[in-house]
Amino acid sequence: MLAENGENWSQWADAFADRLAARAVAAEASRTLPPETIQEAHDAGFFGILAPAGVGGQGVTFATFMDVVRRLSRGCASSGWTLSFLALHAWMLAKLGAEAQAVLFKDGAMPLAPAPLAPTGKAKRAAGGFRIAGRWEWATGVNHASWVLVNAVEADTQEFRFFALPIGQVEIEDVWHVSGMAATGSQAVVVRDVFVPEHLSLPARQMAAGASPGEALHPGSTLGYPLRAALALVAATPALGAAEAALDYYRDRMRTKQQAFSGGARQGELQSTHLRLGEALAEVNAARLVWEEARQALEREGPNGAQASVEIQVAMRLAGAQIVRLANTAVDRLAASAGASAAMLDAPLQRQLRDLQVMRGHVMFDWDRTAILAGKVALGFPTTPADLL
Numbered sequence: 001m002l003a004e005n006g007e008n009w010s011q012w013a014d015a016f017a018d019r020l021a022a023r024a025v026a027a028e029a030s031r032t033l034p035p036e037t038i039q040e041a042h043d044a045g046f047f048g049i050l051a052p053a054g055v056g057g058q059g060v061t062f063a064t065f066m067d068v069v070r071r072l073s074r075g076c077a078s079s080g081w082t083l084s085f086l087a088l089h090a091w092m093l094a095k096l097g098a099e100a101q102a103v104l105f106k107d108g109a110m111p112l113a114p115a116p117l118a119p120t121g122k123a124k125r126a127a128g129g130f131r132i133a134g135r136w137e138w139a140t141g142v143n144h145a146s147w148v149l150v151n152a153v154e155a156d157t158q159e160f161r162f163f164a165l166p167i168g169q170v171e172i173e174d175v176w177h178v179s180g181m182a183a184t185g186s187q188a189v190v191v192r193d194v195f196v197p198e199h200l201s202l203p204a205r206q207m208a209a210g211a212s213p214g215e216a217l218h219p220g221s222t223l224g225y226p227l228r229a230a231l232a233l234v235a236a237t238p239a240l241g242a243a244e245a246a247l248d249y250y251r252d253r254m255r256t257k258q259q260a261f262s263g264g265a266r267q268g269e270l271q272s273t274h275l276r277l278g279e280a281l282a283e284v285n286a287a288r289l290v291w292e293e294a295r296q297a298l299e300r301e302g303p304n305g306a307q308a309s310v311e312i313q314v315a316m317r318l319a320g321a322q323i324v325r326l327a328n329t330a331v332d333r334l335a336a337s338a339g340a341s342a343a344m345l346d347a348p349l350q351r352q353l354r355d356l357q358v359m360r361g362h363v364m365f366d367w368d369r370t371a372i373l374a375g376k377v378a379l380g381f382p383t384t385p386a387d388l389l
Helices: 009-030 035-044 062-075 077-093 098-104 204-208 213-217 227-256 271-307 310-336 348-359 367-378
Strands: 121-126 129-139 147-154 160-166 171-173 187-197 201-203
Touching (some): 009 035, 009 062, 009 077, 009 348, 035 077, 062 077, 062 271, 077 098, 077 227, 077 348, 098 213, 121 160, 129 147, 147 187, 160 204, 204 227, 227 271, 227 310, 271 310, 310 367
Parallel strands (some): 121 147
Antiparallel strands (some): 121 129, 160 201, 171 187
16 A cells, blocks of 8 residues: 555656556557556555545545546556546445445455446336446446446436446446547446346435435545536546646657758747747646646535535536646647657657547537536526536
């Protein structure tokens, strides 16, 4: 565990990021994180970084967690994304009751569980629990999973409910053939009429924020923080890390790269290079400031849980989308002026560009949808379940 070897989380993340960068090409080619990456994270106790101490976790703040994820993502955005989701999902499972926790966190082990959040399954009441069936996209980290957490609609009430299933009860569809974020292994999962006992389920409204059994079991923990606002900020953090790493790569490259047909001049001497770098610096700095402000807001407002104001939750959602948008703009700008050799598959810039382009497709980062929500709330109009608050 991390505490046993004298490192703090920042030191560990910076050192681990270098190893993630060295494995990034292979991870992308295999469309999954290498076993040694999962093992290192496990050995450090990273998968329990957010989970409360009562289930064997570290119980750190979201602010610390997000900073660790940002640092990891400077090495590889796919790795930072996958590792952070697996840690976040262990935190989500800690919201379930004591009977479930005795199974999920047996002997202090951290359950590794993808958690596709869209309610694309069906659930029907049965004696002692539910029978569920459905297909869910996208199950980030399923290649490393011991459990799966899925969202389904109850037939009788039409309410959403989460269900935890052992990995052996689901089928994995190999559908994640993508241009970016390939190493996340975000496959689809299918469940065909499986029984899930009541204690391994939780109404979605309790998962989202407020009054979950886990909160009562672990007072003073972060389990009551508003889920979707936290998710938006955690998921946006790899975009910031990738953009920061892209800036470093571009800056180092421009110091030595010679400009073709320029009589031997270095590209870093050109005013056009100065302009592109200055613009990207401004955009990444802006993304970092938005991230920092939102990170502080989450720590300040998170303890209010379901009582956190709609305005605050929307502001954090907007911040997540803005971070991803700014990161995309900055890295696209850098890639456009970095030269053709920066598109080689062993060059990190081309992968950072593609990863960011795929990240912005996440429903939480749909700019039009998020900006419309923010404008609607600012004018006092009511929200709907489709607004994902």
